[in-house]
Amino acid sequence: MIESAKGARDILPAEAGRWQFIEETARAIFGQYGFDEIRTPIFESTELFQRGIGESSDIVAKEMYTFADRKGRSLTLRPENTAPVMRAYLQNRMGRGSEVTRLYYMGPMFRYEKPQKGRMRQFHQIGVEAIGSEHPAIDAETIEMLMSFLSRIRLDKLRLVLNSVGCPACRPGYRETLVRFLRPFADDLCRDCRRRLDVNPLRCFDCKVPADRKRMREAPAMQDHLCGACREHFARVLGYLDAWSLEYEIDPRLVRGLDYYRRTAFEVLVDELGAQNALLGGGRYDGLAEELGGPAVPGFGFALGEDRLAMMLEDREEPTAAAEEVVVIAPTEAALARALLVARALRRGRRRVRVDPQPHRSLKAQMRRAHDLGARFVLIVDDETGGRGGLTLKRMADGAQETIRPDEVASRLEAMSDG
Numbered sequence: 001m002i003e004s005a006k007g008a009r010d011i012l013p014a015e016a017g018r019w020q021f022i023e024e025t026a027r028a029i030f031g032q033y034g035f036d037e038i039r040t041p042i043f044e045s046t047e048l049f050q051r052g053i054g055e056s057s058d059i060v061a062k063e064m065y066t067f068a069d070r071k072g073r074s075l076t077l078r079p080e081n082t083a084p085v086m087r088a089y090l091q092n093r094m095g096r097g098s099e100v101t102r103l104y105y106m107g108p109m110f111r112y113e114k115p116q117k118g119r120m121r122q123f124h125q126i127g128v129e130a131i132g133s134e135h136p137a138i139d140a141e142t143i144e145m146l147m148s149f150l151s152r153i154r155l156d157k158l159r160l161v162l163n164s165v166g167c168p169a170c171r172p173g174y175r176e177t178l179v180r181f182l183r184p185f186a187d188d189l190c191r192d193c194r195r196r197l198d199v200n201p202l203r204c205f206d207c208k209v210p211a212d213r214k215r216m217r218e219a220p221a222m223q224d225h226l227c228g229a230c231r232e233h234f235a236r237v238l239g240y241l242d243a244w245s246l247e248y249e250i251d252p253r254l255v256r257g258l259d260y261y262r263r264t265a266f267e268v269l270v271d272e273l274g275a276q277n278a279l280l281g282g283g284r285y286d287g288l289a290e291e292l293g294g295p296a297v298p299g300f301g302f303a304l305g306e307d308r309l310a311m312m313l314e315d316r317e318e319p320t321a322a323a324e325e326v327v328v329i330a331p332t333e334a335a336l337a338r339a340l341l342v343a344r345a346l347r348r349g350r351r352r353v354r355v356d357p358q359p360h361r362s363l364k365a366q367m368r369r370a371h372d373l374g375a376r377f378v379l380i381v382d383d384e385t386g387g388r389g390g391l392t393l394k395r396m397a398d399g400a401q402e403t404i405r406p407d408e409v410a411s412r413l414e415a416m417s418d419g
């Protein structure tokens with residue numbers, strides 16, 4: 001039997017209710033802050049990610065699903081959505097007429113990673129991008145919105161961790177300082193870090209090898225090498241967060257896996273998630289638009305791992321698949337056509353109604369099935385019931401039942417719902 005591809009999974013109806021709850025809450029809160037939805041394509045030209053995320057990132061170096069189409073164009077399944085959203089913003093001239101354009105998205109992303117708990121090859125992000133301003137209030141307000149969202153879905157035990165990763169004025173100098181520090185131990189570093197040392201030494205902070213981690217704890221931190229403008233920007237972001245009494249930690253060694261970040265970088269970590277403890281990540285990307293060939297347009301955003309969030313809500317009693325409101329039973333083949341007609345009328349009145357053709361099963365078996373489906377009402381459409389075309393309406397909670405005429409179904413249902 002054919003199964004789903006490695007690293008991809010089904011979200012079954014029992015879980016889908018939780019996903020809907022997360023998405024509906026996100027839409028409601030993001031909307032309150034003036035964010036509008038954008039839907040970009042699942043595949044883009046490969047160059048968008050090479051230039052946007054950067055050749056030195058793990059994503060571009062080894063995790064992309066890249067293929068040639070029939071005309072030989074190189075396409076890539078989106079591994080993230082910040083570069084595509086910036087592309088869409090530039091291409092559609094979305095910035096005209098407004099200082100800040102606030103966009104959100106939700107959907108699947110693809111990375112060829114080693115699957116494990118909380119890490120998939122097809123995973124799902126809910127993300128936001130505020131494009132057009134480099135003001136620190138944008139960073140702070142977007143983080144505040146995020147924390148409101150997380151508290152609305154009653155998540156606690158989170159850690160908001162921030163850093164500033166500098167800008168083209170101060171990062172090159174810091175990079176040299178870091179390389180000077182690491183060079184003498186280069187032979188002791190893991191193979192990945194030896195490669196990183198040449199292409200992007202800041203990525204060594206993300207190494208999981210214990211010996212390297214220990215060494216990196218002693219490494220000079222970006223925080224101490226920021227230029228005046230970056231230092232002030234970061235202080236102002238923190239100033240807003242302090243004013244709103246938002247709790248955060250500063251991790252001077254926090255670096256992000258994508259090359260476009262400048263200044264503010266942040267993550268929300270959840271220890272109970274285990275090894276893949278990053279619930280979300282984000283930051284400022286003021287150089288991305290130019291990298292894509294556009295004008296200088298600053299931006300700030302984050303993306304949340306929806307699979308990880310849904311996992312955290314697993315033991316919650318959030319709504320799962322909706323229970324059936326009315327199950328209509330047709331005990332005979334002859335009654336089925338009428339049953340479907342009654343069901344159609346009820347649905348027009350906004351009821352959730354289910355009819356399963358199974359006249360070969362006994363009435364008792366069909367009643368048991370309705371009970372298992374969580375039906376509030378059962379409507380038995382039987383030519384024999386109550387003589388000439390009567391129907392039986394039964395309230396499952398207490399077994400109360402009435403014999404009614406077809407034209408009474410909606411009104412009796414209404415009356416019995418209140419009873």
Ligand code: HAM
Binds near residue numbers: 113258278282
């Ligand atoms: P990212 O840190 O690469 O950032 O991904 C954001 C979140 O997506 C992660 O914190 C994690 O929860 C989830 N995630 C990433 N990879 C996987 C995976 N293989 N399986 C399950 N979940 C995963 C970005 O993607 C940036 N575009 C965020 C951003 C938006 N920065 C500015 N704006």
